[in-house]
Amino acid sequence: MQSIFMHTKMELRLLSRDIIGLFFVFIMPALCFYFFGKLFETQHADDLQYFNQYIPGMIGVVLFTAGFYIVGLQAVIDREKGVYKRLKGTPVRTVLILQAMVIKGLFAVIIGSIEILLIGHLGLDAPLNVNVMQFLLSMLLAASAFIAVGFIVASLFQRVHSALAIGFVMLYPMLFLSGATIPIESLPSSLKAVSVVIPLRYAVHLLQNGWSGRLFTASSIGDASVLFVILAIGIILGRNIFKWDRS
Template sequence: MKAFTALTTIELRLLLRDPASVFFMMAFPMMLLVLKRGDSGAVPGYIAMISAVGGLGALPGIVAGYRERKVLKRLGTTPISPVLLLGAQLVAQVAAALIGSALLVVAAIAAFGARPPTNLPLLAVAILLCSVMVCALGFVIAAVVRNTRGASLIGMLVEFPMLFLAGAAVPREALPDSLRAIGGFLPLTPGVDVLTAAWTGAAALFPMMILAGIIVAGTAVAAALFRWE
């Protein structure tokens, strides 16, 4: 447990020292919030964006880099299992998403007078589920694409269309019917739905079940395809 805690702390520090991750997970959503003049209806989507930036924009390249530099292989010869490092990366990504989301929610309420979330405990659970879900997809990408650049590129190619089609950056209601129909099949869409439900007090069981299913399926696929070297 001490080794895992130490690894998680290191991974979180490295993540928070990365200018791109800090900007897109913390500063960029704040900028969008300013442009939206604190519109509380946009906050759930921006929270989903924060999770996606970590799980899809950063995680695949980080994990692929560890494998490319033989870090995972070398850990296999030590008492610290490579699984611990991957678990620490997951926890670090979730923690960063929670930090960024908390800052965004506080800013929306304190600085812009946005309506507070109706169900704060459910919002915390929704952030956790959404973040783990995109991390599961990130691990799949890292399992399939073996080099750092390729994994980072594919992660961003998956991330950015989802941000716009799943309702994270732009409300799905503003999209043409054809694009809205496509967005309905994207994994990030139930994430936005459950975050919105937690904020407004609507029912959230169905999108939570979908997120749980994606997490299970993504984890299974990543585990089946992942190679340490």
């Protein structure tokens, strides 16, 4: 227990110094959320369904950025600096580092999600008509899947600049083709087809179902299946991050 506490404390200290991660998890989603909320609030002033889709959608963005930038990018940075290589021959157990990284990712998700909820309620006067238990369950699955995405990224990319480039390429489709900011049904047919391959689309829809109390319906089965597949791939590939002899 003491070992996991020490590793988690170290990971959280790294998080406090991670300018890129802090920006993409706590600043960028909040600014986008407030901007789009103000932009469309006059059109949806009395439309509760709008907030039921928009708030969980932006929380989905937080889940993606936390998994990619807080977990995945930091793992790439640590490996590039030779942190994992220096751990070779030490008694440090890989599972402890894995657990500490997951806890750090979940901590970022919780804080970022609370931030979105506060902005929505206090800044946009959005009603928080949420099914708490179902939404938390949907968040847990979606957050786990995107933390797994972070491990996938860390296992595939050896250099920070490569991972950052992929992150920037992925960010805009995730924002605008997932239903997080613009409803899928409002997209042109060509972009709807592209959105099928956007992982965040499935997380956003699952979160929206959880928010409105429709998590345990047939419409959630496909979303949950995709997220479970992503989680499984992340677990399998993520093990490669912790091979101490990698440079």
